[in-house]
Amino acid sequence: MRIPFIAGNWKMYKTVHEAVEFVKELRPAVKDITDVEIVLAPAFTAVHALADAARNTKIGVAAQNLHWEREGAFTGEVSPAMVREAGAEYVIVGHSERRRLFGETDAIVNRKALAAIDARLTPIVCIGETLEEREREETFAVLDRQIKDGLDRLTAEQTAELVVAYEPVWAIGTGRTATAAQAGEAHAHIRKRLRQWFGGDAADHCHIIYGGSVKPDNIRDLIAEADVDGALVGGASLEVRSFTEIVTRSRAAV
Numbered sequence: 001m002r003i004p005f006i007a008g009n010w011k012m013y014k015t016v017h018e019a020v021e022f023v024k025e026l027r028p029a030v031k032d033i034t035d036v037e038i039v040l041a042p043a044f045t046a047v048h049a050l051a052d053a054a055r056n057t058k059i060g061v062a063a064q065n066l067h068w069e070r071e072g073a074f075t076g077e078v079s080p081a082m083v084r085e086a087g088a089e090y091v092i093v094g095h096s097e098r099r100r101l102f103g104e105t106d107a108i109v110n111r112k113a114l115a116a117i118d119a120r121l122t123p124i125v126c127i128g129e130t131l132e133e134r135e136r137e138e139t140f141a142v143l144d145r146q147i148k149d150g151l152d153r154l155t156a157e158q159t160a161e162l163v164v165a166y167e168p169v170w171a172i173g174t175g176r177t178a179t180a181a182q183a184g185e186a187h188a189h190i191r192k193r194l195r196q197w198f199g200g201d202a203a204d205h206c207h208i209i210y211g212g213s214v215k216p217d218n219i220r221d222l223i224a225e226a227d228v229d230g231a232l233v234g235g236a237s238l239e240v241r242s243f244t245e246i247v248t249r250s251r252a253a254v
């Protein structure tokens with residue numbers, strides 16, 4: 001049984017102070033919700049303070065990135081163990097903004113996912129096609145490549161614990177959500193491939209969440225799809241009220 005997984009990706013928003021204030025407000029709002037996994041992904045600078053503020057609550061913490069090496073001369077980078085020590089349990093890997101703006105390839109995504117697992121972090125691996133790829137009817141081929149190369153060398157047990165985020169690039173920050181049917185179709189395809197390549201247990205256990213203009217008014221339809229197990233929320237996770245609504249409605253739909 002997969003309980004809904006709702007994560008807020010704050011991207012490059014919120015100072016340490018703003019992050020802590022957010023958690024103080026969110027805590028009472030979600031204190032009785034035990035049947036949704038709630039995760040917040042602040043900027044690196046706020047991971048430690050946010051993890052402190054979320055201690056003894058059900059709110060989990062994710063970093064938005066990491067480097068794959070354990071340590072070394074990599075100015076500006078943060079290692080998996082550093083992320084873990086700062087209090088994160090999850091880490092977003094391969095977000096389309098990192099692929100597009102910072103040159104992350106599937107091979108890099110793979111190294112990061114493996115390094116995260118090695119440091120006892122759960123990777124939230126993002127995949128998804130661009131608008132041009134969708135229009136050329138390459139969506140499934142793109143997803144296949146991103147899964148095959150991005151999850152290369154993961155064991156079935158590791159894949160079972162993974163979170164895969166399907167984020168069609170054309171739906172991110174555009175207000176243009178994939179329809180529930182489009183999301184459902186892509187998620188079913190991803191689950192089918194996970195079953196084929198990693199086995200039934202991995203496919204059944206792995207959370208596949210949707211990202212791209214998720215709002216309180218569309219979460220119900222999205223999560224009603226059999227293979228949509230939650231959401232990775234950008235803009236609507238920046239306000240306590242809309243984030244809480246998304247958490248609450250994800251639960252009512254199950």
Ligand code: 13P
Pocket residue numbers: 009095167171172173174175211212213214232233234235236
């Ligand atoms: P928006 O919800 O702002 O479209 O962002 C989605 C996203 O990129 C989450 O990782």
